[in-house]
Amino acid sequence: MSELVTGEAVVLEMRYARPGTRALGFFIDLALEIVLFLLLLVPVVFVAADDASESLINGLAIACAVATFVGYSTVMETLTRGKTVGKYALGLRVVRDDGGPVHFRHALVRALSGVFVDFFVSSGCVGFLAAMLNPRGKRVGDMLAGTVVIRERAPREIERIPEVPAPLQSWAARADLSRIPDQLALSARSYLGRYHDLAPAARDALGAKLAAAMAEYVSPPPPQGVPAWAYLAAILGERRRRAFGGPRPDSAPGPRRDSPAPPPSTTSFQSPEANPSGDQPGDGRTPPGGGFALPR
Incomplete structure (x- = not known):
């Protein structure tokens, strides 16, 4: 529906999170993920002590890693509509490009990209460089998911x-x-x-x-x-x-x-049911902006 936006109706402005702030939030989440990963490895240690096969142990370790480094951010951002513990601490939130809340698919794409592209496989180089070069501070996961990280504690765009x-x-x-x-x-x-x-x-x-x-x-x-x-x-x-x-x-x-x-x-007008003509009470004028015709 981009044809509905004229040259005067500029795109909504949002305060994007800076790469440095996002990096600090990432390290907070990473510390929590490491702790969670070590806790999940405890049952694997007991399985290894029972002389289990090496392939079984490797499979369980991989499952623990996926559940931690993919599942943590996916679940947190889905349940909290765009936040993790690190983002809570720094006042950040992941939102869609239109400013709306993220859903499961957005969180999953960001988490998978974080593991295989932005952070772990590339040691963080791809994610940091992409955020530095993108005018909206997007990493690859944000580009694929259609999301952006904003600063909630600055101007409150959502409350505007x-x-x-x-x-x-x-x-x-x-x-x-x-x-x-x-x-x-x-x-x-x-x-x-x-x-x-x-x-x-x-x-x-x-x-x-x-x-x-x-x-x-x-x-x-x-x-x-x-x-x-x-x-x-x-x-x-x-x-x-x-x-x-x-x-x-x-x-x-x-x-x-x-x-x-x-x-x-x-910003106030009389209820149309009480004033069917739609005029402002007492001044005889039509409400600002006028009415509009519904499609037939």
Whole structure:
């Protein structure tokens, strides 16, 4: 869906982790992996003491190595949505290129590449050089998996996604968002992040185009009269809540003042059910960004 991004809607900025910080996190994880590997070798020692065949011992040792050096990072990054102990310690997280959480396949590709390409087979030379030369600090495993490591304790990019507007919280909680393409979500996120910088005409046109494209993948349809920016903010805010956790819709706070969505004076609108015309109460104006037509 790259055609939906105009020259004014620049790509979302993220704070990428530096190679030195990533290396320190790697050594923390490596120390834990070595300890885990030695613990797993204890049963192998007992098997060797029973005069087992050399091939059996070698096979068990290889299985322990794979379970440790591949399984550790795969399981940790899958269960924690992109973190290991080393990344926890340094405030890092692995995310997809669009900023979303990683899944099992991303973690597995990164772990396999770490063993056979980036670190162990090449003594770390390939991984370090690739991260140094790549503008986003990617090693080979990140390039293959479509991921990037970001700094969570710097600017909180994940929290920059706007909250779900109050009138749309109940709708967003029951909406099916599973079919939204990652690139389309990134385009919507970039649009909201650059909302203030866009010319009004281009902002309204791009917002309506993004909202119409999003409506093809989201069900049920939003209430009538919802402006495009509010529809997109509701979808992205709910996606973040489902991916990373957060308050349920009935306890979610209202829009924050540092939200990249429209300014506080325009981040609230009357519920379409209570105001079918979609106009702002008392001023007779259409909500900012205008409405959008759903596909037929």
